[in-house]
Amino acid sequence: MGVSRRRLLQVGAGAAIATAIPVGQHVAWGMREFERDDYSPDYPDAPAGEEAWMNWAGAQRATPIDLASPQSEQALAEYVRSSAHRIRPRGSGHSFSGLVPSEGAILDVSYLSGLQNYDADTGIATFGAGTTLFQAASKLHELGRAFLNLPDIVDQTLAGTFSTATHGTGETLTALHDYIRGFRMVTAAGEIVGVSAASNPDLFSAGKVSLGALGVMTSYSVQTVPAFNLHRIVRAEPIEQVLDELEARAAAHRNFEVFYLPGTGMAATLSHDVHEGDITGVQPSEDDEILEGLKQLRDQFGWWPWLRRRIAQSALPSGVIEDVSDASLELLATTRPIKFNEMEYHLPRDEGIAALRQVIEKMDRRKDAFFPMEIRYIAPDDAWLSPFNGGTRMSIAIHAAVDERFDYFFSEFQPIFLRHGGRPHWGKWHNLKHDDFAMLYPEFSRFAELRRDLDPDGKFLNPHLAELFGESFDA
Numbered sequence: 001m002g003v004s005r006r007r008l009l010q011v012g013a014g015a016a017i018a019t020a021i022p023v024g025q026h027v028a029w030g031m032r033e034f035e036r037d038d039y040s041p042d043y044p045d046a047p048a049g050e051e052a053w054m055n056w057a058g059a060q061r062a063t064p065i066d067l068a069s070p071q072s073e074q075a076l077a078e079y080v081r082s083s084a085h086r087i088r089p090r091g092s093g094h095s096f097s098g099l100v101p102s103e104g105a106i107l108d109v110s111y112l113s114g115l116q117n118y119d120a121d122t123g124i125a126t127f128g129a130g131t132t133l134f135q136a137a138s139k140l141h142e143l144g145r146a147f148l149n150l151p152d153i154v155d156q157t158l159a160g161t162f163s164t165a166t167h168g169t170g171e172t173l174t175a176l177h178d179y180i181r182g183f184r185m186v187t188a189a190g191e192i193v194g195v196s197a198a199s200n201p202d203l204f205s206a207g208k209v210s211l212g213a214l215g216v217m218t219s220y221s222v223q224t225v226p227a228f229n230l231h232r233i234v235r236a237e238p239i240e241q242v243l244d245e246l247e248a249r250a251a252a253h254r255n256f257e258v259f260y261l262p263g264t265g266m267a268a269t270l271s272h273d274v275h276e277g278d279i280t281g282v283q284p285s286e287d288d289e290i291l292e293g294l295k296q297l298r299d300q301f302g303w304w305p306w307l308r309r310r311i312a313q314s315a316l317p318s319g320v321i322e323d324v325s326d327a328s329l330e331l332l333a334t335t336r337p338i339k340f341n342e343m344e345y346h347l348p349r350d351e352g353i354a355a356l357r358q359v360i361e362k363m364d365r366r367k368d369a370f371f372p373m374e375i376r377y378i379a380p381d382d383a384w385l386s387p388f389n390g391g392t393r394m395s396i397a398i399h400a401a402v403d404e405r406f407d408y409f410f411s412e413f414q415p416i417f418l419r420h421g422g423r424p425h426w427g428k429w430h431n432l433k434h435d436d437f438a439m440l441y442p443e444f445s446r447f448a449e450l451r452r453d454l455d456p457d458g459k460f461l462n463p464h465l466a467e468l469f470g471e472s473f474d475a
């Protein structure tokens with residue numbers, strides 16, 4: 001978030017006040033255990049001959065019979081054709097939802113990575129599906145090209161990114177799968193097919209956001225744009241002011257996003273606009289320091305919301321706290337060294353602010369919450385399972401530290417998102433099922449039918465996908 005370490009650590013000054021208030025409630029709060037009972041940072045124990053897999057956040061786990069990494073498209077097709085197991089393709093494991101876990105086989109396509117072709121006339125680049133966003137964006141930078149937009153981090157593979165409708169922010173900027181101009185995939189029958197809007201319009205519209213349910217992607221051809229620099233301004237400001245100006249500011253900037261700091265009444269806003277001329281460069285992110293400060297504030301003052309807010313407001317900086325310019329890759333993406341669990345819903349633009357006010361009010365009432373919320377805007381596209389299909393959406397993401405409770409996401413926050421017409425991020429926590437999605441997506445049954453045609457025996461199903469598509473599942 002770019003808040004200066006020195007400024008944020010002023011939170012530590014509040015500790016002196018806390019020790020001067022000898023109240024029982026304070027002592028009780030200090031003895032409180034925040035770690036959730038089922039938290040474990042370790043890989044699951046795999047029986048002999050099996051393998052252990054878990055996702056980035058550690059809450060999705062599996063012990064598949066095989067963790068396969070075919071070294072070519074041909075080998076991958078042969079593997080799918082001959083395998084007797086159910087198969088789930090995996091990317092970098094950055095999804096929170098249960099899309100990847102399989103007790104059959106988990107298939108890694110990281111050998112299918114790197115630039116395969118670049119057409120300078122059209123700006124279309126073809127990459128292996130296992131290429132990470134960082135690898136692809138760095139390669140494009142060398143060619144004087146870029147992706148139009150990027151998400152918060154660039155560790156995801158292209159296949160993982162597109163398959164879950166991963167997005168950045170910018171109300172005129174679509175999610176990344178909208179850059180796809182064609183792809184190649186291996187079907188459940190082990191056939192290799194090339195797909196474009198011209199060759200197979202239905203499979204193209206379904207395959208851009210496929211949840212890895214239609215087949216294993218082996219390469220993507222994507223539209224790129226000339227490389228560009230951005231100018232970033234980060235401000236710390238009261239959330240009430242941000243809410244009043246949110247729509248206007250989202251419209252005024254190329255990229256605009258808000259991080260709300262629960263329990264503080266304060267937000268950090270980030271704007272990015274195209275920059276011509278010399279660049280200042282950017283310092284590495286200090287997100288881990290900021291989060292540690294917010295956690296300390298919660299640990300010491302969470303018991304008394306009024307005091308916590310007062311201390312936060314006097315300790316946090318206000319006004320412009322960062323003003324830098326650099327290449328788009330350097331500014332749009334960052335790193336997330338501190339792990340978390342996340343739920344993100346995409347709301348119709350007109351419903352966004354009303355829902356956001358309710359979410360903030362509820363989060364402020366949770367004395368244990370400290371992880372920032374993230375608010376972004378995304379432009380519409382026409383992929384069948386794109387959450388942005390049908391109109392611009394505001395995304396609201398809530399987070400909890402990786403070792404802490406997040407069950408309240410489902411009981412307290414998901415109902416707010418749903419009341420306001422929200423669609424969940426496919427790669428983040430939700431507990432919706434087939435009937436919910438059939439109502440949320442006009443093309444859901446068309447996608448489900450296409451999936452059944454391509455994979456009648458459910459080779460690419462796991463329990464999570466079976467629930468989504470209303471299919472039965474025997475391991």
Ligand SMILES: Cc1cc2nc3c(=O)[nH]c(=O)nc-3n(C[C@H](O)[C@H](O)[C@H](O)COP(=O)(O)OP(=O)(O)OC[C@H]3O[C@@H](n4cnc5c(N)ncnc54)[C@H](O)[C@@H]3O)c2cc1C
Pocket residue numbers: 056088089090091092093094095096099100109129130150151152153155156157158159160161162163164165166167168211212213215216217218336425427428
């Ligand atoms: C720290 C962090 C930050 C994040 N920031 C953002 C953000 O800013 N914006 C956003 O929208 N999301 C964000 N996400 C979510 C993330 O972008 C998605 O969950 C994404 O799908 C992860 O990609 P992955 O490569 O890790 O894929 P995985 O999570 O491993 O897999 C995702 C899906 O892709 C499928 N898949 C993978 N490879 C293939 C293949 N070859 N063929 C077919 N299907 C395949 C899998 O089966 C699965 O369905 C973030 C997640 C984390 C942990």
